[in-house]
Amino acid sequence: MASLYGFAKRLYLVFNPPSPKEPTASPLRFGILGAARIAPIALILPVKSHPDAVVTAVAARDQGRADTFAKQHGIPKAYGGSGAYQKLLDDPEIDVVYNPLPNGLHYEWTMKALAAGKHVLLEKPSANTAEETRKMFTFAQEKGLVLLEAFHYRYHPATRRVKAIIDSGELGTLTKIEVNFGIPGFFVKDSDIRMVYDLGGGAMMDMGCYAMSISRYLANADPTKVISANAEVLPKFPRVDVSTTATLAFPTSGGTTTNGSADGLTATLLTHFRLPPLLGFLPRWPDFSVRVSGTRGIVDLSNFPAPWVHHNITVESSEQEGGRLRKRTEKHYGNLGWTTYRYQLEALVDKLRERTPEHWYDAQDSITNLEWIEAVYKETGLGSRPPSTAQVP
Ligand SMILES: NC(=O)C1=CN([C@@H]2O[C@H](COP(=O)(O)OP(=O)(O)OC[C@H]3O[C@@H](n4cnc5c(N)ncnc54)[C@H](OP(=O)(O)O)[C@@H]3O)[C@@H](O)[C@H]2O)C=CC1
Numbered sequence: 182m183a184s185l186y187g188f189a190k191r192l193y194l195v196f197n198p199p200s201p202k203e204p205t206a207s208p209l210r211f212g213i214l215g216a217a218r219i220a221p222i223a224l225i226l227p228v229k230s231h232p233d234a235v236v237t238a239v240a241a242r243d244q245g246r247a248d249t250f251a252k253q254h255g256i257p258k259a260y261g262g263s264g265a266y267q268k269l270l271d272d273p274e275i276d277v278v279y280n281p282l283p284n285g286l287h288y289e290w291t292m293k294a295l296a297a298g299k300h301v302l303l304e305k306p307s308a309n310t311a312e313e314t315r316k317m318f319t320f321a322q323e324k325g326l327v328l329l330e331a332f333h334y335r336y337h338p339a340t341r342r343v344k345a346i347i348d349s350g351e352l353g354t355l356t357k358i359e360v361n362f363g364i365p366g367f368f369v370k371d372s373d374i375r376m377v378y379d380l381g382g383g384a385m386m387d388m389g390c391y392a393m394s395i396s397r398y399l400a401n402a403d404p405t406k407v408i409s410a411n412a413e414v415l416p417k418f419p420r421v422d423v424s425t426t427a428t429l430a431f432p433t434s435g436g437t438t439t440n441g442s443a444d445g446l447t448a449t450l451l452t453h454f455r456l457p458p459l460l461g462f463l464p465r466w467p468d469f470s471v472r473v474s475g476t477r478g479i480v481d482l483s484n485f486p487a488p489w490v491h492h493n494i495t496v497e498s499s500e501q502e503g504g505r506l507r508k509r510t511e512k513h514y515g516n517l518g519w520t521t522y523r524y525q526l527e528a529l530v531d532k533l534r535e536r537t538p539e540h541w542y543d544a545q546d547s548i549t550n551l552e553w554i555e556a557v558y559k560e561t562g563l564g565s566r567p568p569s570t571a572q573v574p
């Protein structure tokens with residue numbers, strides 16, 4: 182009963198965040214490129230409870246769509262029409278651009294935003310290729326601007342706790358990481374940007390980027406090779422994986438590394454856009470989970486992309502206590518009503534205000550993640566998503 186109340190209260194506060202008691206006089210002003218579905222939960226709601234951030238403008242390819250979105254979310258400016266994105270970038274009242282465009286447009290519009298002197302919060306995966314990611318971060322550094330790929334799961338106390346459990350050595354030497362990221366069929370329709378090859382579609386791009394990122398984070402290392410990778414495609418979308426399963430090897434050091442990862446560590450990543458119904462007709466629940474096994478125990482984190490909705494961290498020791506395996510469950514929700522996105526916003530604002538964020542997803546992390554996504558695509562035979570052909574600064 183108490184947990185049901187806690188669940189309802191958490192969700193209520195996520196969607197009705199309290200306004201900050203003392204807003205700053207000159208908050209950071211965000212502009213959103215595209216009236217994207219993800220923008221409300223990922224930026225607009227988190228901003229409402231941050232004393233030092235506001236959303237000032239949205240741009241959409243259609244004026245009506247921009248107006249409707251702006252009205253719905255209380256955004257003062259709405260740019261619409263074919264030049265709308267550039268108009269938003271040229272607006273001197275914007276400090277930070279949020280780029281939730283389709284993956285294949287991330288590079289073009291991030292480069293243009295940086296050229297316009299704006300900091301950028303960029304949706305995941307950062308681009309279609311690692312080369313583009315490298316170029317964006319180099320350009321940001323040259324311009325003295327902040328660029329952050331939006332791997333929001335990283336900032337949440339539940340993820341940080343799992344990492345701390347692993348780093349404490351409690352699980353012994355790591356042997357296996359298993360990440361599942363699958364959703365039922367109704368979410369990704371045929372018309373979705375995720376099904377368009379040129380726009381950077383594919384399950385490995387969309388969901389695999391999380392699976393790759395969290396496995397590298399929890400392993401405290403980068404992979405050394407793709408052991409196997411298999412993609413499932415539909416006849417009408419021959420270059421877009423609706424599902425990819427990949428197994429990667431992690432460093433064989435001949436001994437333990439700082440967090441205990443060692444010889445024989447593998448990660449299996451399972452991504453699926455269209456989980457088949459159970460018994461052929463029962464709708465499936467999304468499957469978002471990560472399990473890390475070591476020589477002395479196992480840790481499971483359920484719902485790692487959205488632990489703020491609900492989660493369980495289960496730690497099972499392989500050592501017995503009173504004839505039974507020791508097992509415990511933890512929950513770490515952090516600040517009431519704070520989503521992964523709210524924690525991410527806190528870090529971004531800290532960085533922009535030259536304070537040290539509690540955690541930061543850095544350029545190398547973004548570049549390496551895409552290098553290994555491309556390596557998986559190569560192994561599946563589908564190849565990388567196409568680089569941008571746009572003229573960029
Ligand atoms: N961090 C997270 O939890 C999540 C991140 N994402 C990421 O955010 C991005 C957007 O995803 P999502 O919000 O689901 O996508 P949507 O399809 O809802 O939004 C994409 C936006 O891109 C704009 N756009 C510009 N050019 C095109 C084009 N050629 N075709 C289609 N759309 C175009 C549209 O803007 P306009 O209004 O101008 O027409 C649209 O609003 C992706 O990179 C995705 O990976 C998505 C979901 C969750």
Ligand SMILES: O=C1OC[C@@H](O)[C@H](O)[C@H]1O
Nearest residue numbers: 305364369375387388486
């Ligand atoms: O968090 C997410 O869940 C569903 C995905 O399709 C989406 O792009 C991703 O970011």
